[in-house]
Amino acid sequence: MSDLRETPLTGLHKALGAKMTGFAGYEMPLQYGLGVMGEHLHTRDKAGLFDVSHMGQVLVRHEAGYGGAAQAMERLVPVSLMGLGEKRQRYGFFINDAGGIRDDLMLTNRGDHLLVVVNAACKADDIAWMREGLPDCEVVEVTDRALIALQGPKAVDALAPIAAGCEIMKFLDTGIFTSDYGELWVSRSGYTGEDGFEISVPEAQAEPLARALLLHEAVEPVGLGARDSLRLEAGLCLYGQDIDAETTPVEAGLSWAIQKARRRGGEREGNFPGADVILDQLENGVARCRVGLRPEGRAPMRAGTKIFGSETGGEAVGQVTSGAFGPSIEAPMSMGYVAASHASAGTTLYGEVRGKRLPVAVAEMPFTPANFKR
């Protein structure tokens, strides 16, 4: 694993006995002692601590302050940033000229600049893309901070003694907190479908902070295995698997993230890469869409499983992009793309698993109800 990069918490993962794996160029914990299933259930029941330091944290500054940075960034994302309140966070994506998704990301209005959090595997490309597309902005990668996600109904109990006041934040609020672990950049968000926080911490303080959080009786460390099953149960896309440069946000069911102001007839309509494709799809629909899938039996239908409209014969109508067993729903679950004609919830389709076509129902997502602090 010598080619893999470490995070400020790599030593802690090993000290905690994690099974390590390579992910997006980083050596990351796959699971700890509780195992994937145990870590998943613990997060939904209490709180899980995740190292997400491999993700990119990027500051975007403009001489005209937040308004300038927001206006500039709207050239790259189909999201309303001018309409994003101070200290609020919003989901978005970079788009290519064909309307495909270059990466998905979180954007925060930090008063006088933008904070962007991007996926590990895409961060070098994203930073180059921002520098090229935003010549009027200063694009600064934050390299001296770790990022910790604390997720689950008890996350707030564990963080409140450290970041006093975090308990009054609502879903997608952000704040900067002075703490015993330096200045913490906290957002009430995450990627598990649970209430919780993402905490950016100076790298030298990352391990002491993680250890302090782990001392709380409700908190256990959670690896990438459970992170994947948690986000899939929550109906959330993994970039590179469920969304990529070949899928548009409309096909991916992410149109909710494109605010009215950026749509046809909006105040700041279009004017982002791929706008013609995306605005047209918003009006006229798409040929295929991302759907949830619930296999009838216990056999998981994993990524790559071909989906058919009938038990025998015919061409595939779609394909699974993520599939696993859902520990909280105690059943297998998948998501994937199917032809729009086969995408209504309740439709019975067939997934081909080891040469056999097994029934699977198109299902609403999330598979588990979201528990955000609204």
Added chain:
Amino acid sequence: MKYTEEHEWLDQDGDIVTVGITSHAAEQLGDIVFVELPEVGAEVTKDDEIVVIESVKAASDILAPLDGEIVEVNEVLADSPSKVNEDPEGDGWFFRIKPSDTSPMDDYMDEAAYKDFID
């Protein structure tokens, strides 16, 4: 008890051999969420893929360790695949086979050899 390099254990009782996976294998696979077993009465050939195990991580196959007829399968695993994690070398057994040829048994490892193999 005999062990294969595929991490199966074989327990011979008269002309019937019970087969499962070792504790070591169960631990490596992680939480098991689905087990597909062969049909009772199936005639199988050594190295046929006759069991599918899905864990939280991935799918894997279990090979027939001997030629013979499947005489019983552990039906409990259909609804309770986690039995394999809980008691891999007991209640989490997979199938019982009536071998037509037991000679490969002699080539499989004993417990001491298997311990060396996984270390």
